[in-house]
Amino acid sequence: MLEGLLVDLVPYGKAFTDLEHKWRNNDSSFFGSGGDRYFATRAMVRRHMERWAEERERGADDDVAFGIRTKDGEPIGFIGINWMVPYHRLAMLGAKIGEPEYWGGGYGTDALLLLLEYAFDWLDIHKAWLMTTTMNRRVMRQMEKVGFTLEAQQRRAALADGVWYDWLAYGLLREEWPGRAAVIERIGLRAREEV
Ligand SMILES: CC(C)(COP(=O)(O)OP(=O)(O)OC[C@H]1O[C@@H](n2cnc3c(N)ncnc32)[C@H](O)[C@@H]1OP(=O)(O)O)[C@@H](O)C(=O)NCCC(=O)NCCS
Numbered sequence: 454m455l456e457g458l459l460v461d462l463v464p465y466g467k468a469f470t471d472l473e474h475k476w477r478n479n480d481s482s483f484f485g486s487g488g489d490r491y492f493a494t495r496a497m498v499r500r501h502m503e504r505w506a507e508e509r510e511r512g513a514d515d516d517v518a519f520g521i522r523t524k525d526g527e528p529i530g531f532i533g534i535n536w537m538v539p540y541h542r543l544a545m546l547g548a549k550i551g552e553p554e555y556w557g558g559g560y561g562t563d564a565l566l567l568l569l570e571y572a573f574d575w576l577d578i579h580k581a582w583l584m585t586t587t588m589n590r591r592v593m594r595q596m597e598k599v600g601f602t603l604e605a606q607q608r609r610a611a612l613a614d615g616v617w618y619d620w621l622a623y624g625l626l627r628e629e630w631p632g633r634a635a636v637i638e639r640i641g642l643r644a645r646e647e648v
Contacts, residue, residue, distance in 0.1 A: 459558075529550050545582055569581060598640050
């Protein structure tokens with residue numbers, strides 16, 4: 454378990470996979486995908502989770518998945534490395550807080566800092582990166598706060614509820630990562646009881 458200030462990162466076990474059906478059909482997937490309005494049946498989600506578990510058993514090692522759990526023990530989402538390229542030591546990150554009432558409260562940034570520490574210090578990656586769209590102001594703000602650089606912008610390439618948005622690629626190099634404690638200090642992230 455990776456212990457943060459607002460959340461802990463724990464194995465992505467049954468407490469989380471049971472919530473996948475809800476999370477795939479709400480706004481967290483709309484924002485997470487850059488504008489798709491998914492409809493996923495319970496059977497589709499179950500099959501997808503089973504395939505994912507089978508791949509893990511077969512030893513697939515190009516992703517890492519953590520559940521995000523509040524300090525009260527509530528499972529609220531997912532964060533991980535969706536695609537790892539060992540040769541280049543690249544990690545493409547993904548995150549989804551499936552419970553919208555937790556958005557904008559610092560939980561996702563706390564989780565991101567734990568994941569970055571894990572990726573840089575334990576997996577020895579050289580670069581973390583991710584993609585989002587200009588619709589996703591929370592991620593854009595999060596990237597700015599944590600110190601990612603906007604590296605590429607693909608214009609009008611994501612359609613969300615009839616509006617075109619740009620795709621954005623953000624990256625953070627190892628030498629730009631000052632360490633979790635320094636970022637926490639800089640952005641003033643605090644545990645709830647300290648607020
Ligand atoms: C993206 C996500 C993981 C971020 O986690 P989070 O807990 O919401 O993020 P944080 O609260 O740490 O940071 C978000 C920042 O955006 C700000 N913000 C919130 N709504 C905003 C808006 N509409 N416009 C601009 N900024 C906004 C918050 O105030 C906060 O900044 P602050 O700390 O300076 O106040 C989470 O929102 C989420 O899962 N969203 C749905 C799925 C998704 O978008 N996944 C990412 C795909 S790339």
